Amino acid sequence: MTRARGRGHSAPLCDPARGRSMHPYRTHHCAALGAHAVGETVRVSGWVHRKRDHGQLLFIDLRDHFGITQIVFQPETAPFATAERVRLESVLTVTGRVVARAPDAVNPKLATGAIEVACDTIEVLAGADTLPLEVNSERDYPEETRLAFRFLDLRRERMHANVLLRSQVIASIRRRMEDQGFVEFQTPILTASSPEGARDFLVPSRLHPGKFYALPQAPQQYKQLFMMAGFDRYFQIAPCFRDEDARADRSPGEFYQLDLEMSFVEQEDVFQAVEPVIAGVFREFSTKTVDTPFPRIPYREAMLKYGTDKPDLRIDIECAEVGDIFDGSDFKVFAGAVAKGQVVRAIPAPGAVGRPRSFFDGLIAFAQSLGAPGLGYIQFQAGEAKGPVAKFLDAGRLDAIKERCRLGDGDAVFFACDTDAKAAQLAGEVRTRLGAELELIDTSAFRFCWVVDFPMFEWDDEAKAVGFSHNPFSMPQGGLEALETRDPLEIRAWQYDIVCNGVELSSGAIRNHRPDIMVKAFEIAGYDRSVLEERFGGMFKALHYGAPPHGGIAPGIDRIVMLIAGTDNLREVTAFPLNQRAEERVLGAPSPVSDKQLKELNLQLSLTAREALAAERAEHPEAAPAGADGGD
RNA sequence: GGGGGUGUAGCUCAGUCGGUUAGAGCGCUGGCCUGUCACGCCAGAGGCCGCGGGUUCGAGUCCCGUCACUCCCGCCA
Numbered sequence: 001m002t003r004a005r006g007r008g009h010s011a012p013l014c015d016p017a018r019g020r021s022m023h024p025y026r027t028h029h030c031a032a033l034g035a036h037a038v039g040e041t042v043r044v045s046g047w048v049h050r051k052r053d054h055g056q057l058l059f060i061d062l063r064d065h066f067g068i069t070q071i072v073f074q075p076e077t078a079p080f081a082t083a084e085r086v087r088l089e090s091v092l093t094v095t096g097r098v099v100a101r102a103p104d105a106v107n108p109k110l111a112t113g114a115i116e117v118a119c120d121t122i123e124v125l126a127g128a129d130t131l132p133l134e135v136n137s138e139r140d141y142p143e144e145t146r147l148a149f150r151f152l153d154l155r156r157e158r159m160h161a162n163v164l165l166r167s168q169v170i171a172s173i174r175r176r177m178e179d180q181g182f183v184e185f186q187t188p189i190l191t192a193s194s195p196e197g198a199r200d201f202l203v204p205s206r207l208h209p210g211k212f213y214a215l216p217q218a219p220q221q222y223k224q225l226f227m228m229a230g231f232d233r234y235f236q237i238a239p240c241f242r243d244e245d246a247r248a249d250r251s252p253g254e255f256y257q258l259d260l261e262m263s264f265v266e267q268e269d270v271f272q273a274v275e276p277v278i279a280g281v282f283r284e285f286s287t288k289t290v291d292t293p294f295p296r297i298p299y300r301e302a303m304l305k306y307g308t309d310k311p312d313l314r315i316d317i318e319c320a321e322v323g324d325i326f327d328g329s330d331f332k333v334f335a336g337a338v339a340k341g342q343v344v345r346a347i348p349a350p351g352a353v354g355r356p357r358s359f360f361d362g363l364i365a366f367a368q369s370l371g372a373p374g375l376g377y378i379q380f381q382a383g384e385a386k387g388p389v390a391k392f393l394d395a396g397r398l399d400a401i402k403e404r405c406r407l408g409d410g411d412a413v414f415f416a417c418d419t420d421a422k423a424a425q426l427a428g429e430v431r432t433r434l435g436a437e438l439e440l441i442d443t444s445a446f447r448f449c450w451v452v453d454f455p456m457f458e459w460d461d462e463a464k465a466v467g468f469s470h471n472p473f474s475m476p477q478g479g480l481e482a483l484e485t486r487d488p489l490e491i492r493a494w495q496y497d498i499v500c501n502g503v504e505l506s507s508g509a510i511r512n513h514r515p516d517i518m519v520k521a522f523e524i525a526g527y528d529r530s531v532l533e534e535r536f537g538g539m540f541k542a543l544h545y546g547a548p549p550h551g552g553i554a555p556g557i558d559r560i561v562m563l564i565a566g567t568d569n570l571r572e573v574t575a576f577p578l579n580q581r582a583e584e585r586v587l588g589a590p591s592p593v594s595d596k597q598l599k600e601l602n603l604q605l606s607l608t609a610r611e612a613l614a615a616e617r618a619e620h621p622e623a624a625p626a627g628a629d630g631g632d
Numbered sequence: 633g634g635g636g637g638u639g640u641a642g643c644u645c646a647g648u649c650g651g652u653u654a655g656a657g658c659g660c661u662g663g664c665c666u667g668u669c670a671c672g673c674c675a676g677a678g679g680c681c682g683c684g685g686g687u688u689c690g691a692g693u694c695c696c697g698u699c700a701c702u703c704c705c706g707c708c709a
Contacts, residue, residue: 050669050670052670052671052672053665053668054665054671054672055666056666057665057666057668058666058668059668061669070668075666101667102667105667105668105669107669109669110669113669130659130660131642131643131659132642132643134643134658137643137658137670139643139644141643142702143702144700144701145642197708197709198708199708218709240709242708242709243708244707245706245708247703247704247708248702248703248704257709497709504709507709508709554709579701580702580703581701
């Protein structure tokens with residue numbers, strides 16, 4: 001295994017002030033030694049990565065953050081006996097002479113493979129118990145084990161690299177943002193609960209009995225206040241907290257955003273500022289291609305062509321509406337549905353002709369597993385149209401489908417027939433699955449896009465009323481006039497998403513900086529002005545004292561690093577993530593607290609909570625008692 | 633809150649149609665080995681088959697329940 005961590009300084013780590021005495025731990029790190037150092041007496045410290053015991057000759061691969069150096073032990077010396085006993089992952093300091101390896105003993109796979117250190121003295125700084133997971137292998141371990149022993153997991157090559165990558169990506173983002181005139185500010189971590197959005201994490205107030213702080217779901221309101229305070233361009237690598245359930249691409253509890261906001265800008269100005277930062281970072285840390293500018297795709301078009309508002313553009317398949325072609329046809333199922341106002345979405349399957357029957361049946365079963373009644377399809381082969389749907393369509397209709405979906409000989413096409421929203425969603429799922437099964441995904445590229453023109457309002461079927469579809473503080477396109485004169489469901493917002501390879505990196509918006517427009521927008525969504533004043537009082541008040549037009553976005557740092565690292569799980573790029581049940585297993589969060597702490601906070605536990613704690617204590621009597629904090 | 637998958641040695645996994653003493657690799661312990669670099673060879677220890685109940689002459693295997701992990705829906709910008 002070749003380790004290439006950090007920069008390979010070859011200069012000795014000697015402090016001149018120490019004079020001739022050797023540093024107690026090391027003169028070089030474990031990637032620093034090479035042919036140039038042959039003959040020197042050196043000292044290295046690190047972990048026992050691997051051991052090869054030949055009885056009368058013993059090798060230890062000593063590993064530190066920077067790399068690996070082979071230590072060789074000769075028999076019948078004191079260090080030999082110590083080295084034989086020592087377990088993997090123990091921490092050693094070795095002093096010895098750098099010797100050149102014989103030509104046939106050089107290891108080209110190791111950066112330091114031309115030399116080895118012949119051990120004179122060895123000191124075991126810290127022994128290691130038998131390991132719950134192997135540091136020196138790529139083997140997969142249960143996530144439970146990895147998280148409980150995260151300090152070991154993080155010693156492993158891949159995780160160590162991912163954590164470093166994350167740090168480097170963030171440093172690069174900071175540099176790029178500052179180069180563009182953005183200034184980094186902090187915002188409060190102890191803030192107020194807001195009625196919109198996700199469930200809050202709450203922190204009880206000692207000084208205000210019965211009141212709570214909330215951890216910020218995002219610094220949204222504060223960054224807008226920075227704009228109102230006259231700072232032109234804000235950014236922050238911002239921690240965000242949301243008490244919602246986990247997904248593979250959504251950490252429970254906490255995550256980080258590149259939060260940014262700009263004054264006196266329109267949507268396109270935000271794109272111009274963000275695009276070079278994102279494209280630049282992806283290009284810097286990946287060999288995959290990044291095409292700029294990112295295409296701008298209206299929300300309606302995304303739903304029609306890709307069946308989702310976060311399209312994976314690596315898949316070269318575009319869906320099309322073909323309801324009009326089935327209208328009045330002999331294929332009564334679709335014709336009848338179209339007459340009722342439903343739609344038919346066509347999903348091309350390039351080159352799918354000749355696939356076994358099981359391929360088509362599999363897709364139908366897939367559609368049914370998503371709640372669809374089924375999935376029609378046609379195969380075009382040798383000038384003929386085949387399949388259960390084709391015989392009900394005349395030549396004109398078949399040609400129309402072929403033309404609209406840009407199909408040729410050897411291509412197939414699937415049909416999703418349902419209401420607009422349901423057909424779009426099904427088409428999107430089928431498109432993604434076809435991309436994978438037909439191996440149409442271009443894995444050598446990051447394909448970004450901006451999805452724009454999201455609707456401002458949407459029909460809430462449960463409430464039987466118009467509600468906000470995204471952020472209520474976004475500026476409606478057309479401003480006050482649009483709100484006063486147009487059908488609310490036709491009004492679009494200056495609201496946008498940035499999407500990469502089907503992963504939503506962020507959404508953002510041009511904000512509504514006009515209190516009069518805000519009052520009108522809330523009125524349309526069924527909220528009285530008083531709601532605005534009571535629930536968003538701080539923001540609403542600030543808008544009355546000269547708020548500049550402003551807008552921004554907040555791309556997810558974790559997802560960016562995840563994509564660059566080429567993994568599909570956020571926990572692979574987070575040093576100490578919470579598990580699915582929002583627990584941190586190394587230190588044991590969340591944990592019970594002492595009665596004294598509860599009393600100070602004016603909190604009492606419910607019977608349910610007390611019973612749960614008692615049951616847990618009965619099961620794990622060894623668990624640490626509450627309130628045993630070491631300080632520092 | 634709901635659905636799917638998984639649960640066998642410290643770890644990764646196999647275990648046939650329900651049938652005798654539950655296996656392999658890695659790791660661990662002991663022995664041998666002077667040029668390895670995933671060193672090699674020999675031997676050994678290590679199992680509440682997640683837990684509880686049921687069906688059966690007989691359950692790792694089938695059924696019910698439950699717990700844990702994980703993926704998804706709900707939720708979430």
